[in-house]
Amino acid sequence: MSDDIRDKVMLMIEKRGVMMRPRWHFILLSALAAAGALILIVALLYVISLAFFFLREGGMLYTPAFGGRGWFELLRSAPLLLIVLVAIFALILEILVRRYSFAYRAPLTMSLGGILLLVFVGGFVLAQTSFHRSMEFAAHRGHLPPPVGFLYGQTFRPPRPDDMHRGVIITQSTGGFVMVDADGDGTSTVELTPQTRLPYGEDFAPGDMVIVIGDPVGTDTIRAFGVRTMENRPDTQ
Numbered sequence: 001m002s003d004d005i006r007d008k009v010m011l012m013i014e015k016r017g018v019m020m021r022p023r024w025h026f027i028l029l030s031a032l033a034a035a036g037a038l039i040l041i042v043a044l045l046y047v048i049s050l051a052f053f054f055l056r057e058g059g060m061l062y063t064p065a066f067g068g069r070g071w072f073e074l075l076r077s078a079p080l081l082l083i084v085l086v087a088i089f090a091l092i093l094e095i096l097v098r099r100y101s102f103a104y105r106a107p108l109t110m111s112l113g114g115i116l117l118l119v120f121v122g123g124f125v126l127a128q129t130s131f132h133r134s135m136e137f138a139a140h141r142g143h144l145p146p147p148v149g150f151l152y153g154q155t156f157r158p159p160r161p162d163d164m165h166r167g168v169i170i171t172q173s174t175g176g177f178v179m180v181d182a183d184g185d186g187t188s189t190v191e192l193t194p195q196t197r198l199p200y201g202e203d204f205a206p207g208d209m210v211i212v213i214g215d216p217v218g219t220d221t222i223r224a225f226g227v228r229t230m231e232n233r234p235d236t237q
Contacts, residue, residue: 048123066226197226
């Protein structure tokens with residue numbers, strides 16, 4: 001570095017009052033940023049897995065098996081409040097990750113997309129375990145402190161579409177079956193037609209929990225667009 005350049009740099013430092021900071025200061029900031037990023041990753045995993053848990057328990061996670069209409073049912077049942085929380089956590093996490101040199105070389109959309117992909121896969125896997133069921137059991141008995149217990153209330157649960165039904169088969173007939181609603185709304189007769197989509201066959205039996213998408217044709221009768229069994233029977237509430 002020439003003397004002229006060195007003099008100019010020193011002059012700028014003096015004018016702007018730039019202070020040299022010790023190395024431990026940067027180490028401490030990096031450690032705090034790493035700790036914050038870890039906490040946010042755990043929070044993202046928790047919230048995303050909770051969203052998957054609600055969709056699975058409500059039956060909406062099973063509807064894509066019915067094709068385009070099933071995907072539409074899933075999308076319009078998305079838990080909006082949890083999605084907002086995920087977006088906030090992801091944005092804060094992206095800001096923290098940017099403190100590290102490897103993130104500076106990646107565009108914002110790529111680094112944020114990689115983070116979201118990781119936590120979405122992890123959240124889906126976590127939702128398949130008994131973790132949230134145990135937490136829900138404790139929350140309903142007041143054993144979880146706020147705000148964790150509040151997350152398992154009705155506020156964050158996505159509403160099930162009107163044309164989607166979840167129930168337990170009690171009797172069968174040639175053209176369908178009768179099921180009792182899992183949410184306590186009585187019984188319904190489900191009609192099966194040649195156009196009814198049965199992605200996993202018609203091997204139903206009394207006691208099976210099923211998901212039905214269909215339109216009402218009477219007071220307590222549903223003409224099924226699609227029917228499938230649920231892999232895990234949720235507890236009725």
